[in-house]
Amino acid sequence: MGYSLEGATGAWEVVVGLEVHAQVISESKLFSGASATYGGAPNAHVSFVDAGFPGMLPVINRECVAQAVRTGLGLKAKINHWSRFDRKNYFYADLPNGYQISQFAHPVVGTGVVEIELADGTLKEIGITRLHLEQDAGKSMHDQHPSKSVIDLNRAGVALMEIVSEPDIRSPEEAGAYVRKLRQILRYLGTCDGNMEEGSMRADVNVSVRKAGEEFRTRCEIKNVNSVRFVMHAVEAEARRQIEVWESGRTVVQETRLYDPARGETRSMRSKEDAHDYRYFPEPDLLPLVLDEAWVKALAEKLPELPDEKRKRFCVQYGISFYDAGVLVVDQVTADFYETVAKGRDAKLAANWVMGDFFAALNRMGTTIDTSPVTAANLGALLDLIADATINGKIAKEVFEAMVETGQAPDVIVEEKGLRQVTDTGAIEAAVAAVIAANADKVAEYKGGKEKLFGFFVGQVMKAMARKGNPAIVNEEVKRQLQ
Amino acid sequence: MSKAVTGKPAAAPAARTELCGLTIAQAAAGLEARKFSAVELTRAHLAAIEALDSRLNAFITVTPELALEQAAAADLRLATGDGRTLTGIPLAIKDLFCTEGVRTTAASRILEPFTPPYESTVTAQLKDSGAVFLGKANLDEFAMGSSNMTSGFGPVENPWQRRGSNVKLVPGGSSGGSAAAVAARMAMGATGTDTGGSIRQPASFCGLAGIKPTYGRCSRYGIVAFASSLDQAGPLARTVEDCAILLGAMAGFDAKDSTSAERPVPYFRGAVTAGVRGKRIGIPAEYRMPGMPEEIEALWQRGVRWLKSEGAEIVDISLPHTKYGLPVYYIVAPAEASSNLARYDGVRFGARIDGEDLIDMYERTRAAGFGAEVKRRIMIGTYVLSAGYYDAYYLKAQKVRALILRDFEQAFAKVDAILTPTAPSAAFGMGEKMDDPIKMYLNDVFTVPASLAGVPAMSVPAGLSEEGLPLGLQVIGRHFDEETVFAVSGALEQAADFRSKPAVMAKGA
Amino acid sequence: MSLDAATVRRIAKLARIRVEEEEVAVLAAELNGILGYVAQLDEVDVTGVEPLSGGAQMAMRLRDDVVTDGEMAEKILANAPERSGDFFTVPKVVE
Numbered sequence A: 001m002g003y004s005l006e007g008a009t010g011a012w013e014v015v016v017g018l019e020v021h022a023q024v025i026s027e028s029k030l031f032s033g034a035s036a037t038y039g040g041a042p043n044a045h046v047s048f049v050d051a052g053f054p055g056m057l058p059v060i061n062r063e064c065v066a067q068a069v070r071t072g073l074g075l076k077a078k079i080n081h082w083s084r085f086d087r088k089n090y091f092y093a094d095l096p097n098g099y100q101i102s103q104f105a106h107p108v109v110g111t112g113v114v115e116i117e118l119a120d121g122t123l124k125e126i127g128i129t130r131l132h133l134e135q136d137a138g139k140s141m142h143d144q145h146p147s148k149s150v151i152d153l154n155r156a157g158v159a160l161m162e163i164v165s166e167p168d169i170r171s172p173e174e175a176g177a178y179v180r181k182l183r184q185i186l187r188y189l190g191t192c193d194g195n196m197e198e199g200s201m202r203a204d205v206n207v208s209v210r211k212a213g214e215e216f217r218t219r220c221e222i223k224n225v226n227s228v229r230f231v232m233h234a235v236e237a238e239a240r241r242q243i244e245v246w247e248s249g250r251t252v253v254q255e256t257r258l259y260d261p262a263r264g265e266t267r268s269m270r271s272k273e274d275a276h277d278y279r280y281f282p283e284p285d286l287l288p289l290v291l292d293e294a295w296v297k298a299l300a301e302k303l304p305e306l307p308d309e310k311r312k313r314f315c316v317q318y319g320i321s322f323y324d325a326g327v328l329v330v331d332q333v334t335a336d337f338y339e340t341v342a343k344g345r346d347a348k349l350a351a352n353w354v355m356g357d358f359f360a361a362l363n364r365m366g367t368t369i370d371t372s373p374v375t376a377a378n379l380g381a382l383l384d385l386i387a388d389a390t391i392n393g394k395i396a397k398e399v400f401e402a403m404v405e406t407g408q409a410p411d412v413i414v415e416e417k418g419l420r421q422v423t424d425t426g427a428i429e430a431a432v433a434a435v436i437a438a439n440a441d442k443v444a445e446y447k448g449g450k451e452k453l454f455g456f457f458v459g460q461v462m463k464a465m466a467r468k469g470n471p472a473i474v475n476e477e478v479k480r481q482l483q
Numbered sequence B: 001m002s003k004a005v006t007g008k009p010a011a012a013p014a015a016r017t018e019l020c021g022l023t024i025a026q027a028a029a030g031l032e033a034r035k036f037s038a039v040e041l042t043r044a045h046l047a048a049i050e051a052l053d054s055r056l057n058a059f060i061t062v063t064p065e066l067a068l069e070q071a072a073a074a075d076l077r078l079a080t081g082d083g084r085t086l087t088g089i090p091l092a093i094k095d096l097f098c099t100e101g102v103r104t105t106a107a108s109r110i111l112e113p114f115t116p117p118y119e120s121t122v123t124a125q126l127k128d129s130g131a132v133f134l135g136k137a138n139l140d141e142f143a144m145g146s147s148n149m150t151s152g153f154g155p156v157e158n159p160w161q162r163r164g165s166n167v168k169l170v171p172g173g174s175s176g177g178s179a180a181a182v183a184a185r186m187a188m189g190a191t192g193t194d195t196g197g198s199i200r201q202p203a204s205f206c207g208l209a210g211i212k213p214t215y216g217r218c219s220r221y222g223i224v225a226f227a228s229s230l231d232q233a234g235p236l237a238r239t240v241e242d243c244a245i246l247l248g249a250m251a252g253f254d255a256k257d258s259t260s261a262e263r264p265v266p267y268f269r270g271a272v273t274a275g276v277r278g279k280r281i282g283i284p285a286e287y288r289m290p291g292m293p294e295e296i297e298a299l300w301q302r303g304v305r306w307l308k309s310e311g312a313e314i315v316d317i318s319l320p321h322t323k324y325g326l327p328v329y330y331i332v333a334p335a336e337a338s339s340n341l342a343r344y345d346g347v348r349f350g351a352r353i354d355g356e357d358l359i360d361m362y363e364r365t366r367a368a369g370f371g372a373e374v375k376r377r378i379m380i381g382t383y384v385l386s387a388g389y390y391d392a393y394y395l396k397a398q399k400v401r402a403l404i405l406r407d408f409e410q411a412f413a414k415v416d417a418i419l420t421p422t423a424p425s426a427a428f429g430m431g432e433k434m435d436d437p438i439k440m441y442l443n444d445v446f447t448v449p450a451s452l453a454g455v456p457a458m459s460v461p462a463g464l465s466e467e468g469l470p471l472g473l474q475v476i477g478r479h480f481d482e483e484t485v486f487a488v489s490g491a492l493e494q495a496a497d498f499r500s501k502p503a504v505m506a507k508g509a
Numbered sequence C: 001m002s003l004d005a006a007t008v009r010r011i012a013k014l015a016r017i018r019v020e021e022e023e024v025a026v027l028a029a030e031l032n033g034i035l036g037y038v039a040q041l042d043e044v045d046v047t048g049v050e051p052l053s054g055g056a057q058m059a060m061r062l063r064d065d066v067v068t069d070g071e072m073a074e075k076i077l078a079n080a081p082e083r084s085g086d087f088f089t090v091p092k093v094v095e
């Protein structure tokens, strides 16, 4: 049974499609040589082309096209070898030309698919309708000046990929999972940094509701939602609003809305309503974008392994669970870290260490893999010390904590602290004998049938040996001497 | 520089305006031989402007100091034998070309306060060739017009007059200021732009040669855009050879214009005297329009005879979609213009009229800044692109445009060049044809098809009307075959031997 | 297709050109004249014809991804009718 919202008239299904604007990672802008770097002094990253000066003309950036193609390949989508740019005409203070150069009729990337995973482990495919390249607008700020809005064109002309999904999403959870998965893929590809706080990824959320089995009803578009959490909240808030509208006998009108996180509600953006006739037509300052087959093939060959494939490979190659593999491929850095630790070692043990003690340590320190004091090589070396019986599992935890604190290699710590495990049977025999001698009463109880006490003897021996005794030998010796 | 030998204290030497009568080719030779200096040549033209332009209004901005500086620099180069093709040649620049540090208005009040901090590629190349810029020539506002009557800086008067009449005539448009300046010998040549005939029609009206090269031959970078898929820069001058010299300097690939062609620039000047022997010249039946004056038809037939006697083969051809050129043009050009002119919103440059809010500011700024014709075209362009009308107008026009291109391709399978009249009439009076936009649009009936197809086309002065006004013939060539256009035009020029001069021009020229 | 006063007002609004009431009728007449003229295209059969949108018939060149422009706020702002520091300014927009 899928997600539904209960209204006065019964259950409602939620239908969601997303248009995600992802800022392309590139040095310069889509159609000009100005820097695409985020930030900068006002109007510093601006050329005459970006500011729409008379006689200025766009010239397209090859890398931005390559990034769109890479993303298309990553979304298992159709790459259109012939595409075209159109002008989308509307007036706004931060849109210098009075039009946005976009791809309306013929996008560079066609249909594709993204697989999402829900909390209960269900997998679902979300269709991609298209991906097209377009320019970002500048920034209007309304709170910098008492009586004016001020305009900064640094963002104007930066390349965006607009990734449009099919209306396949049926719940806030699915919407959130979709955005996260898309972000993960873009980050793996290196085509967008996915940084929603800086606005380099933002979603227009199209929401409608319907009764089971109905055709789609009217949708509303919630503009520029800038976090996964807000996307999920916006879907629910808008769906609830629409249910109320329908159930009160009114009709939902198609419009663009804004999500207000403070109030947890959406509201109408009347200011943009009158300008809905965009008068698209082919951009006459540009020629058709024709992609060379060999060029696309070369990009495909250099594509990194993507999370879904990597996850499957991890299961097969390292024998770890599908769930664990999912955690380890969350991003490229984590996956690489794990593989360095696991390679040539007990891969399951490696997974336990990375997901257990290592993640816990990162969490505790509030740090990331990049700045972690424990490197993958050192964690691997620690596993080697366990494998060759230099230390036992208990001591390994102690060594790991020292690694977190000092950043030192595990063998150095083991030597300095003298943590090498004792395998000398003579020393173990003596320690066991001493414990048995000191606990005659317990020995009697044990022999009387209280076998649970075995652990007590082992514990006492290990304590006496400062936990450095080889656990297998200690076990054997305790068993032998108690017989 | 010649100095007075009378012993009297040296006054400013009288400007030698007779130098204004030279062609560019002659002047370049004279400068090279040090018969006169570039400063003298520039002074002569500045004096002619001083004397005539308060009447003709061919210039929106004159830059005498800059011109004299450039001329002095040219003299230094010439002295060291380092002269280039245009070193020291004084030109007028259509005020649609952005010139760094010199106000550029597009003849619109909305750009009245605009000084570009950059230079168009075409003018940069002319400067590199050593040219001297006298100032910025008047034009129809944003190049929208065929009379120069739509300029926000007042109309331009044609230096020619009807025999025995003082009626002020239009120079044609939109490059009307450029044409008037060259015809009146206030400049040796000028840059123009041609979107639907804006070089060829004023050339015809003012007794000049003027060529619209192949779309993509000259960079559009830094030229205020009217209709991007049609706009092309080109020269106006008094001879075909001068046009060839100027185009050689203006043309060439530019990475800053995505529609610029990556092709070498041929030696155009050499093509002018190549002759037409064995060339096949097409005569399109559809250019014989109902109501066309007899003298235009007669001129055309003369042209045919001249080319025949020079050894060309005359071939009757058909360009069946000719009559649809204007309707296509009056959809495509306004559509592109409505979008290209959206940037004039009073925010980043140009004039601004304050309003109650942002939208009110836009509306007031654009209502006050644009003239009637520009507003009309923006409105038409907005309409034909708007929801529900796009397919019926814009898309349909694009398809007919494809048919017009196909007409030319089919014709050029049979012929090397096409000969037609340039315009359906000689220059008309100021205020005539103003009551009905369509009447004005009909001026471009013969020039628009080549613009839509993107092929090169040139107007050559070929004779006088009964009233004593110049009339031009148009030569149309294949894509990127300006050489044949120059060859045919050169032959026509030779045969026509056009020596008539306008009523108003530099003294002694 | 004939253009009425309401359409003239709507088009003027889209084009962001203020039109005074007394101009509407004149504009409607002029625009209808032009639309009537271009209506002759109705008689052309364009079945199967691919639209021609650009002036040039070639594929697009692509530029290298290098920063070659910008860092000239003063030049960008030099022609501004109004500015505040290095920002352009417009009447306050209420969203």
Ligand SMILES: [Mg+2]
Residues within 6 Å of the ligand: A019, A204
């Ligand atoms: Mg959207």
Ligand SMILES: [Zn+2]
Residues within 6 Å of the ligand: A021, A134, A162
């Ligand atoms: Zn978009």
